[in-house]
Each structure stands twice: as structure tokens, then as C-alpha cells.
Amino acid sequence: MEPTYMGYEERIITPEKPVQMAGYDARIDNCSRGVMKDLKAQILVIKKNEERFCLITIDSLGFTVELTSFLRRKAAEILSAKMEQVMICFSHTHAAPNAAVEKEYYDFVCQSILSGVKNADESMVPVYAGWGIAENTVGMNRRESNQPIDPRMGILKICGEDQEKIKVLVVRVTAHCNVLMPDNYLISPDYFGEAREALERRYGCNVMMVQGASGDVRPRYRQENADYLEIHPAEEHLMDNSVQMKERSDAQSQKALKDMAEAICESLYPVVNQIKTEPVSRVSMFSVKSSFYADVPALNRAGEIAAEAWEMGRIDGKGWLREVERLLNKGEKKQGAEIEIQFFAVNDGCLCGVPNEVMSDIAVNIWKKSNNPMLFFNGYTNGCSSYLPTAAEYDKGGFEVLWSNLLYYQYHGRVMPLNRDTAKRLEDEVVKAWKEF
Template identity: 40%
Template sequence: MMTAHTPTGAVQVGYAAADITPTMPVQLIGFAREDDTSRGVLEPLVAQVLLFDQDGDRCCLVTLDLLGLTQQLGDRLRDELAQLLCCARSQVMLCCSHTHSGPDCAAAPAYYRFLCRQVSGAARAALQDLAPAAGAWAVVRAAIGQNRRGDGPVDDRIGALKLARPGRPDLLLIRLTAHPNVLTWENRRISPDYFGAVRRQLGTQLGAEVLVTQGAAGNIRPAFRWHRANYLETHPLQKAALARTPQLMLEIERDSLAALERMAAAVAAALAPAVTALPLRPLQVVRMVSDWLDCTSPVPDPQQERAIADEAWTMGQVPAAGWRAEIARLRRSGVAVQHTPVELQFLQIDGGCLCGTICEAMCELALEAAELADDELLFFGGYTGGCSGYLPDAAEYDRGGYEVLWSMLLYYPYHGRVMPLDRDTGHRLAVRAAACWRALRAGGPLPPQPSTEPSANT
């Protein structure tokens, strides 16, 4: 168990970035098209490394313009960085943007090796860039996302940590919440989606290096897109029948490119004035820790399996052959319940906290965690360490549909399980995130886990 944190020396911050754009065509991931091969580059992909050092105690945040990594690939990269930086894996946080216009790392081993080299190079450069830092947090609100259910809640907070170091450009670390699929299924060019536009617009306005991290955006679509995209993504049969005329393709591209800039403009309009006026002071506390929960998911019985497969095909044309074969294999092996250890990672910087899990969390969980902690500076998010399936709240779990069930038929090989985590898992993680943040904010260790929860790795 972690002991209380007692800061002594000055906090130093280092920064570096690397280009992680594929140099050859790769398989894209996010839209499950028949042909997912990339066709050129709209905008380069970037990895950014933010390194903190206090008396030789280091932790590192890495932002990646990727939909996600499998847990295995994410942990391999974290281990490589931990060895390079002389710290533990738990002190390396990977924050994936979840762009739907990026490479499938699991399907491209050569690209993954290139990614690791580029990120490691940036980490070495960040080590050489360390300097004492002052900073402060700001929270603003902007309408950049919409709940896919239409009348559901959104997390419209944009959190920003401004960091200043002598003789260097300011650094701005952002947490916002909206799916990076402004570019629709018709786009096959590599792109960071609206994250790239946010970095460009804010970086130009503020003269700063901007790092963007994703919140609990599992059910939050972007507010600005091609005007028919929202309807067609929920009506796959109509989308498949849509006549793809040259005029329509030009309309989609034109509107989508304009929407990228509108997303960024909304962020910049809300954030730039607040960040400019921030009073900064030397950083006092920086620490990164992990907590673990043992989570479970059932292997469906034959009746449930047939019902899910039939519904997924009827409603969304989602094939189920591979998923059903994996269920059959699990049954032959006597597996009725699959166990998944879920990491909950915390980066505390003075009075604010980025908290994340590898799951594709839904926004209700971020709002619940902040409310339970009574602190809008607790930013719970997903895509941390990679991406491993949707994490719904209980109400969304009961509704089912693509996010809860059908997506598992497509992506079960990436997630290592055939069903979503149990109905109460999202609530458990939100409750635990709030409890841990209250303890960390008070300067203490992580609290013991309630005895009603399964035992966890510590």
C-alpha cells in the first residue's frame, strides 16, 4: 500500500513530441468497414510526453493520437518507458485520443514497433528538457458533445492545467469529452480528428504546446459533424444503401473538415480567456498511482448467445460467427465467468486529478465520480492505457444495443472477453475513483477497498 506523499524539492517538468504517422497504408479501426485500409494522410498523428520529476521520483503522461491499444500492447509500451525513466509501470499513463481515423496497432506489428521507438525517443528528449515549473488549473464549459441517446447527460467540463517554465513555451494539458469521429466512415485518411485542430488553434492563440486527453466519451458524439452523420450511424441499413455519388462525397468531406475547425473553435473560445488569466504558482504535489479492481463478465448461455447474435444482425448487420466460436471454446473449457483485472490510474497535480481506466467509459460515470468526490477537478475518463470495451452505467447496460452488446461481436479479440463487464462495474469504478481522490487530495494513501468488493491487486 502506498504511503502518504511528502513533497520536498521543486517539481520539474519536461516535454517532447514525436510524429507517429504511419509511413505506409495501414488498417484503420473504429468504423468496422469492409475495407479499412488507409488512403493517405489528412494530418499527422502525434505522441506527446509530459514528464514530472520531484527529487528523482518520476511519472510520465503520454498522449497518443490513437483509438487505443490492447492492454497487452499498452503494458508493453508502459514497461519500456518505465525502464527508460527508472520508474514503475504504474507511473506511466498512456492517454489515447480514440480517433477513428488512426491505425489498428494490433493488426500492424511493424507500426507498433515504430510507435514504441518514436515514443521512447520523445521520452528521452523530455528527460533532457526538465525545468522547474509553475502551474494552475482552470475549468470551463463548452457544448462540444451530445449524448447519443439524445436526451442523456453530457460532461461539458473542459479542464486545463497551465504549466510555465523559464525560457520555454507554456504547456497546456487539457481534458475534454467528445468522441473524435467528426470525420465520418467515408474518411480513410489518417487524422487525429478534432484533437489536431484543437492543438493548432489553441497553440497559435496562446503560444503554447497543447496536450489533449479524452474523458468519458463512450456515449458522447461530437456536436459538429456532417449533418446526416448522426442519423446514419444509428441506421446502418440506410447507410449501406446510401448512393455514394461524387457530389455527396464532396459534401461529406467539405462539411467534415469545417466541423473539425468548429469543434476546435468552441474549445478555444471557452478556454483561452480563462487560461490567459490564470495566476500560477510553483507546483507542490505531483504523483501517479494505480488501484486495481477484479471485474467479471458472464459467458452467455446458448439462448442468450442466439438472441444477441440475431439482434445484432437484424438491427446492425453485425456478424457473429467468430464471437460464437469463441463462446463455444470457452464452454468446452468450462469457463462460465471471465475475470478481468481493471486498473484505475490517478495523476494528481496539486489540486486537480486526471483519473482513467482502459475501458471506453460513458459520461455518466465521470459525472458520478465528480459528484461523489464533491470536486469538479476530478476528471474520470477512459482510453487510459489503451481501449478495452465500453463501460456503461447501469441504465445504459439495461438498454443494450451496440455500445453494450453488439460491439463485443466485433472487438472481443481485442478485449479478451465476450461480454461487457457486469452491470455494476461502472458504478464501482466511479465510487472507487471518488474515494481514492478524496484520500489523495488529503495527502494520504489510497484507502482500503470495501470488503464487499472482490480482492484487487495492489
């Protein structure tokens, strides 16, 4: 069997000056005020039979699909590969720069990553690989806390030919990367940073983390006023901001970050050393695309949504209402979206993702419909677009389904979530493509 080779690089992508942050756009002020921990971009290049595949993880809420596609194309050019052979996964930290408005920062990140791709491609070594599943103990359903979530924490273990030393662990975890709440203005990878460092100390290898289907999954550990701030991000300035209270919140957040990292370490501990690595007999990265639609609401319904968003979350929907009216005046009653579904398969396991904030049940349904627990469906892949709810959650409305659009329509180009049947159609498309592969 022809050996499989791997190259790895990483880059620090922390901004050098204050920047506009992404993730809490309802805040009055979104400018960063320092750095808590450095942000990273990590690059994994795999070569099999002269064909190259590239996985890039970035500490960011997520670039737009357009910005991400540009970076993928440039990386593919370096590797003499297709764009579909480059997968970019975003951590979805809410404490990173908004690349859509910070062009200088976006250009810096692209340059850093592209130099890393070139170096990774020039530092190949033969590798073996294997998959494992640990228990996801760090996520909770944030829409209904008693509801189940995806219980799997996926692990791709990559070793050298001797199979003794781990070279890279790719860990797929499902929990929103927002331990740090709207009262934080420091740049940070959130709990991904703490978890990476803890795992790297334990296993003596590089660790890449991939975000799962976390649209409705919050981190288990947070500061005590997090529930309020999550619903009312625009009102963080109204909280008790005394020095004593701020110090208390900061201490609670720091403890929560470490608690998340410790819980991830404990989940992986009984699994990692039991994963058997084997020669890589199959490796592939490919995409399929499907078209979906979102209905533009009637103006009276749009007014109801905007009023509810203001009452419940102090989210200003004036700009969104103007956009709805503009669309209706043009006779546009629905908006389309072509979604790329990308697969990165290694032996019998696979990371699969779309550029949406998908809800956890979608990943579980795909696993069960495919009858393959090693098929890990993720969001935040190749960009970050609107929330994609299940039909049941679509009917309930709320922030993820409706109110978030008042903030982010300008980035994902739609004023409403994709229609109620989208989740089921997406599940079926993923399973069909996987079975045909």
C-alpha cells in the same frame, strides 16, 4: 520548496504506407487511402525530488492493454521509474492505424515515443502549474441526445518560473473522436488535431489533449448523414457515392472539424488567462487495481444478441457466437478483468483513468462523490478495452453495451460487457483511492 521540473517532446507518428485502420471494424474494407493530417505522440515528463512521472498522449483509437503496458514499461525503464508512473492517454480517433494488427507500425510508434521520453528527460526546466474548468460545449449524448453529459472541460496550465509564458496546456475534453465517419479512409487525428493547432496558435505553447469519459458522447458537429453511418457502419458502401455527394460529405466533415476546434477555443478563452499557476507542492502518479466480471450469455440469448446486431447494424456475429459456444462448452460462465485505475495528481487537480470506454455519468458521479470538480475521470487510459456502461445504460443494451462486443471481443478478451454493478463499484473504488491518497 524543492522546484518541480518539466520536459516536453513530441513526435510525428503518421504511417508511411497504407495500413489497416481501427474504429469501424464492421466496414468491408479498412485499408487507409492517404493522409489528411499527421498523427502525433506527445510526451510530458515531470520531476519532483528526483522522482519522475510521465504523461504520454497518442493519436490512436487505443492499443490493447498488453501493447500499452509494454510501452509503459520501456518508458519507465528510461526514467528509472515504475510502470505506474507512466500514463498513456489515447485520443480515440477512428482514423488511425490498428496497432494490434500493424506490428511494424506499432514498433515504429514505440521507438519514436521512447526516443521522445529520453529527450524530454534531458530538457528539464522549472515550472509552476494551475488548474481550471471550462464549459464542455462540443459533446452530445449519442444514446439519448437530450441527456446531460459531463459539463467540464479540464485545463492543466504549466508555466515557467516567471509565470508569464505558458509552456504546455493539457486539455481534457469529453467527446468521441469520430467527427470523421466510416466513409473516411484518410489517416487523421480527427478534431484533436484541429483543436491543438488552433490552441497552439492562440496561446503560443504546446497543447496536449486528453479524452474524457466519452463512451456515450458524440461530437456536436458532424456531416449530415453521420447519424445513419454511426448505426450502420457496414453499409457506408451502399450510400450515394457519387463524386458530388462525396465532395459534399468531405466539405461538411472539414467544416465540422474546424467547428469543433473553434468551440473548444471559445470555451477555453475566458478561463486560461485566469488560471493562477503556483509552485507544484504535490505531484504523484499511482495506480490501484480491482477485479470485475462479465457473465457469459446462454447460447439462446447470444443468438438473440447476434440477430439484433445484424438487423440493426449489419454486424456479423458468427465469430462471436462460436466463441460464446466454446466458452460454454468449457464450462466457463463468467470472465474476469483486472482493471487498473491510474491517478496523475498535480496540486489539487487530477487526471484519473481506466482502459475502457466509460460513459459520461460515471465521471460526473465520481466528481460529486469525491466533492472535487478537479478530479477528472477518463477512459482510454493505458489501453482501450470494452465499453463500460452505467447500470441504467446496461439495461438498455444497444451498440455500446452489446453489439460492439461482436466486433471487439477478440481484442479485449470478453464476450459481454462487465456486469451491471461495475460502474458503481468502479466509482466507489476511485473515490476511495483518491481520498486515501
